[in-house]
Amino acid sequence: PRAEVVHRATLLAGAWKVENARATLEGILTAETTVPPVREGAMQGLSRLGGVKARDFFDQVFQSHPAHRSLAVQGLAATGPQLAAKRAVEFLASAKTMAEAAPILTTFLNSKQLPAILAKELAGKTIPEPIALEAVRMVSTRGIQGPLEDALRAAGGVKSMSQSLTPEQMAAMVEKVKTHGDAKRGEDIYRRANLLCQTCHAIGDAGGVLGPNLVSIGGSAPVDYLIESLLDPSAKIKEGYHMIILTTKDGGVISGGLVQDGNEEVIIRDPANQIQKIAKSQIASRQMSPASMMPPGLTASLREDEFVDLVRFMSELGREGEYKIKPNRFVRAWRVMGAMTGEQIDHVRHVGLHALHEKDGGYPWEVRFSKVSGALPLNEVQMAKMYPWFPKIAQISLKLDSPGKVKLGLSSTKAVDVVVGEAALKEITPELLLDLPAGTHPVTFVIGRDAGELASFSVEILEGAAQVAY
CATH class of the missing domain: 2.60.120 (Jelly Rolls)
Structure with missing residues (x-):
């Protein structure tokens, strides 16, 4: 059968509580030949079947199938939250890249209750600084309040970057951008996946739409404004780009930019650039966050010369020269x-x-x-x-x-x-x-x-x- 058919069947088996399908779903999840979408469907199906059997199976998968540890933790989050947090911390401690860690963190961040459980489990533990830094960004981007961000910082040894410069330091930084900044190098820095610039911002027709389009930012914003915006994004939030935080009646938390506020539903663009539609009848609370959707500390991983190059690139966008979008219809x-x-x-x-x-x-x-x-x-x-x-x-x-x-x-x-x-x-x-x-x-x-x-x-x-x- 086609993969998409099997995927739907795995989901339905869980939704309809087909207990006789449990062993089949377990086999699909652990089989080496299973394609990723079907494997994820098997995990969701088993999660919906639930119970101690599902919890113990996911824990067994975590311990005996290293390649599927991420899926196992996601399944545990639905069937045994405390155990899920324990295994998640173990996973994060050995994760090599954020691509590995992101699905697990997303599972915890999409719930109202799970972030606090994960924060408690992180106490006294150690995880790699790069993983912790990216995790902090995910938490901040979603507007999640509570102890998780501090717990991640402590576990990863993440040092906070100064969010402001004195007038003298700002003047010196502006001068460095003008005299030492390299826009070519800066564009390469802008494109780094870990900085998330392209995820949230477009330059012209290509890029994310969560934040303002930067196509002409260099022609409209002075250098000191660009520097402050990178170091302290919440200092000045452009109109229309405030973050909305919705709590649903079933305990879910959804945050992002407001796309549409209709009579029956609210449409949000979340930090992953995905559209979320929430029926107003399901909303328990709604608030506007004073924090920018651009989390602080995104540039904390940069050396000063790299930061200077990044600002120089942004300062050239929209000005006459090679960093002004040409009328040619390039595929972007x-x-x-x-x-x-x-x-x-x-x-x-x-x-x-x-x-x-x-x-x-x-x-x-x-x-x-x-x-x-x-x-x-x-x-x-x-x-x-x-x-x-x-x-x-x-x-x-x-x-x-x-x-x-x-x-x-x-x-x-x-x-x-x-x-x-x-x-x-x-x-x-x-x-x-x-x-x-x-x-x-x-x-x-x-x-x-x-x-x-x-x-x-x-x-x-x-x-x-x-x-x-x-």
Whole structure:
């Protein structure tokens, strides 16, 4: 059966309390061949079945299946919160990256009761500073009150950064930005995933919408304002970007930017840039946070010279020069391929490159945005271990309201394969003319290692009414 069908079945088995399905769900969760969406469905199904059996099974998975420890903790959060907190701290203590830790933290932060339980378990424990710093940012971004943030800081040994500068220090910093700041280096710093800049802010048409668009910030804001905004985001919050915190009657907590306040429901854009719709009948309380949705301390990991470069880059945005968005219709929103499984690689090799467009393929696509110049840096794209191409794979989506032709300009064609719809194009030229029906169409670029030391790749819409969808 198709993965999406099995996924739905695992959820329904739990929702309908089908006890006879418990063993099957346990087998699905631990089987090596299970694809991630189905494995997560099995975890949710078992969580809904609940009981001591589910709690003990999740704890067993945590101890005997290292690859599934994150899912085990998520399951424990629903079936044994105290044990979940204990295992979560053990997991965080050994986590190497925030990508590992984020799902577990999200599980605890999406509940009104669990943050306090996790905070209590953290007392006297030690976790890596980088993990603690990112966790603090997650807590702050969601506007969560209580002891968890302090507990994370203590466990990770996170030192608070000064949130203000004296007038003399500010003047000196402004001068450093003007004389020593490097906007090119600053753009690379801005793009670092751990700073979350692109998650919340757009530059032009690409990026998050949780915070203000920065396309012209350098032309409208003085350097000292930029510095203060980075060090103390809550000092001055732009109108329309205050954080709303909703507590639901079932104990849930939802926070983010207000998108719409209707008669029947409130629509929030949460810190993960996802839309959340909450029926007004389910809201227990609502408040506006005095804190910015941009958490303090985001730049705490930067050296002073890196901070200076970042501010210099922001100060150039919108000014005449290379950091002003040009009128060219460059594609600025991409999906790039993450780490594929061996099974996925074999499937594409045997079926053909058009298999990359299969909706149920479970491919690990990751969102990326072009630089201000329109170029996608290829050092931000993983190489797939796919013989014989060993490619870097990037995908765009073109949306047309009516059938029409679209001409694309490619910055490079050497060792580049292009997949449109269900077919790989036979001839790749610097200008590609596509004849597309109405709708949204994926276009995938497979950049082989024979392309050489290609630093970046760009696509420009030269002709046609297509819009980039993401």
